[in-house]
Amino acid sequence: MIDVLFIIIGLLIVALAGSVIAAKKGWISDRDKDGIADVIEDRVDIVKDKVEDVVEDVVDAVEDKIDAVKEAAKKVTRKKPGRKKTAKK
Numbered sequence: 001m002i003d004v005l006f007i008i009i010g011l012l013i014v015a016l017a018g019s020v021i022a023a024k025k026g027w028i029s030d031r032d033k034d035g036i037a038d039v040i041e042d043r044v045d046i047v048k049d050k051v052e053d054v055v056e057d058v059v060d061a062v063e064d065k066i067d068a069v070k071e072a073a074k075k076v077t078r079k080k081p082g083r084k085k086t087a088k089k
Contacts, residue, residue: 019037023030028037 019033022028023035023037031038
């Protein structure tokens with residue numbers, strides 16, 4: 001299992017090094033000359049936007065559930081009509 005992890009990490013490092021070298025040589029476009037290909041930067045921006053949207057949806061859903069639990073707690077703990085307690089003397 002750990003061997004597979006090392007192989008994947010190694011492949012990612014090789015791919016990153018290849019893209020940086022290709023961007024530096026001019027084989028891949030790099031508008032801002034930071035060594036990261038524009039294709040990769042654009043894809044990261046798209047994924048980042050999608051993740052932010054999902055996080056907002058999850059936060060809204062959690063807030064709704066919290067409100068529902070608070071309402072349920074209020075219903076359970078409210079005073080119910082019935083006999084009044086008499087003070088002991």
